Amino acid sequence: MxxxxxxxxxxxxxxxxxxxxxxxxxxxxxxxxxxxxxxxxKLQGKDALYAVSSQLVPAAVIAACPRLQMIGNMAVGFNNxxxxxxxxxxxxxxxxxxxLTETTADFAWALLMAxxxxxxxxxxxxxxxxxxxxxxxxxxxxxxxxxxxxxxxxGRIGQSIARRxxxxxxxxxxxxxxxxxxxxxxxxxxxxxxxxxxLLRTADHLVLALPYSPAVHHTIGAAEIAQMQPxxxxxxxxxxxxxxxxxxxxxxxxxxxxxxGLDVYENEPAFHxxxxxxxxxxxxxxxxxxxxxxxxxxxxCAARNLVAAFSGEQPPNLVNPGVTRKVVAHG
Ligand code: DGY
Numbered sequence: 001m002x003x004x005x006x007x008x009x010x011x012x013x014x015x016x017x018x019x020x021x022x023x024x025x026x027x028x029x030x031x032x033x034x035x036x037x038x039x040x041x042k043l044q045g046k047d048a049l050y051a052v053s054s055q056l057v058p059a060a061v062i063a064a065c066p067r068l069q070m071i072g073n074m075a076v077g078f079n080n081x082x083x084x085x086x087x088x089x090x091x092x093x094x095x096x097x098x099x100l101t102e103t104t105a106d107f108a109w110a111l112l113m114a115x116x117x118x119x120x121x122x123x124x125x126x127x128x129x130x131x132x133x134x135x136x137x138x139x140x141x142x143x144x145x146x147x148x149x150x151x152x153x154x155g156r157i158g159q160s161i162a163r164r165x166x167x168x169x170x171x172x173x174x175x176x177x178x179x180x181x182x183x184x185x186x187x188x189x190x191x192x193x194x195x196x197x198x199l200l201r202t203a204d205h206l207v208l209a210l211p212y213s214p215a216v217h218h219t220i221g222a223a224e225i226a227q228m229q230p231x232x233x234x235x236x237x238x239x240x241x242x243x244x245x246x247x248x249x250x251x252x253x254x255x256x257x258x259x260x261g262l263d264v265y266e267n268e269p270a271f272h273x274x275x276x277x278x279x280x281x282x283x284x285x286x287x288x289x290x291x292x293x294x295x296x297x298x299x300x301c302a303a304r305n306l307v308a309a310f311s312g313e314q315p316p317n318l319v320n321p322g323v324t325r326k327v328v329a330h331g
């Protein structure tokens with residue numbers, strides 16, 4: 001008998017076909033969003049869950065699903081899952097690192113450029129039929145070339161973002177839990193480790209690339225924004241909750257920083273509506289990893305982790321390797 005698998009959301013059909021070779025799959029190609037109660041009901045009798053970053057798997061779900069043995073998350077971030085509860089319950093959890101690094105770094109640059117040079121704001125203005133003459137001071141933005149790029153969170157994605165700055169003759173500073181190896185700093189355009197305060201004070205363009213955990217909740221709030229330069233831009237491609245959105249909205253409204261580019265929000269997709277009234281923010285719907293090849297690679301990576309686990313192998317991207325896997329009697 002094949003193990004049973006619940007798909008939290010729709011996925012590429014060929015990935016579903018692949019999973020079907022190894023699992024008895026309950027698909028969700030209608031892409032229905034499961035409430036917590038619906039998820040618990042669907043997971044009864046299921047051995048595994050194929051999750052995405054927007055599907056919360058809190059401790060209450062884990063406690064209510066005694067047969068669940070693995071959660072394969074189709075995302076590098078896994079803050080949607082209560083990892084401690086999963087590990088305590090003997091549930092394997094995997095993610096999809098590496099396959100999205102370069103695509104996400106590309107997108108950080110798309111947001112940075114659009115934000116600094118007011119691309120979407122000026123396009124909306126043009127589309128609204130307001131363009132009747134060229135003006136010497138129309139849509140003046142910030143320069144990117146020659147500027148100082150600050151990166152908070154210098155993991156694989158942060159380093160790839162930094163590397164791209166070589167072509168813009170930028171200076172790179174970063175703040176991270178620990179200093180990178182010298183070879184990694186060289187790779188990252190000779191990035192220089194600085195204190196968080198110096199990063200905030202000095203960066204012309206500040207990019208957030210750190211994973212979310214409760215410890216970094218509102219790492220960028222009113223006090224931190226107050227330390228930034230008035231002409232600075234803030235780019236968040238990491239996770240909602242790292243920035244205090246209410247504080248950011250107030251700062252953008254009062255032009256205490258020049259602009260922000262956001263791909264992630266607190267409580268997304270129900271993000272703060274006051275962002276919509278601001279012209280100095282570029283807003284995208286959590287699409288940093290959304291190139292066609294990368295989303296496909298992420299989907300297959302999540303699937304392969306699940307298949308490996310149920311074929312008796314170590315899933316390549318286990319995020320709780322110390323877990324003692326539960327033994328479940330299949331009936
Ligand atoms: C990730 O992989 O963590 C991306 O943000 C998509 O959720």
